[in-house]
Amino acid sequence: AEEVIQRDRDVDQMYSGLFREYLSYMLEDPRNITPCMHLHLMAKNIERMGDHVTSIAEQVIYFTTGERPQSLHLSSDKTSSDPNLSMKLE
Numbered sequence: 702a703e704e705v706i707q708r709d710r711d712v713d714q715m716y717s718g719l720f721r722e723y724l725s726y727m728l729e730d731p732r733n734i735t736p737c738m739h740l741h742l743m744a745k746n747i748e749r750m751g752d753h754v755t756s757i758a759e760q761v762i763y764f765t766t767g768e769r770p771q772s773l774h775l776s777s778d779k780t781s782s783d784p785n786l787s788m789k790l791e
Contacts, residue, residue: 702758706770709755716748 723737759770 702761702765703770705758706755709751712748712751716744719744 720741723741726733727737762768762770
């Protein structure tokens with residue numbers, strides 16, 4: 702479960718890099734906007750799947766050890782743009 706959390710951080714970084722790359726392609730040529738937006742939406746959905754899997758991994762850690770993971774993913778995820786999707790475990 703801890704490895705899943707670490708791998709999600711990698712996915713988050715990859716998503717941020719892809720976003721910047723897509724943006725530069727769109728600025729270079731407006732004809733790139735539609736395909737880049739499709740790729741961006743796919744990347745965002747994969748990133749969100751990683752967030753959900755990480756949430757499950759954090760729950761597994763809590764249920765098996767009785768301790769909260771040191772860094773709760775959803776409360777610190779900078780890639781989630783909708784505050785209603787984020788939840789804080791207290």
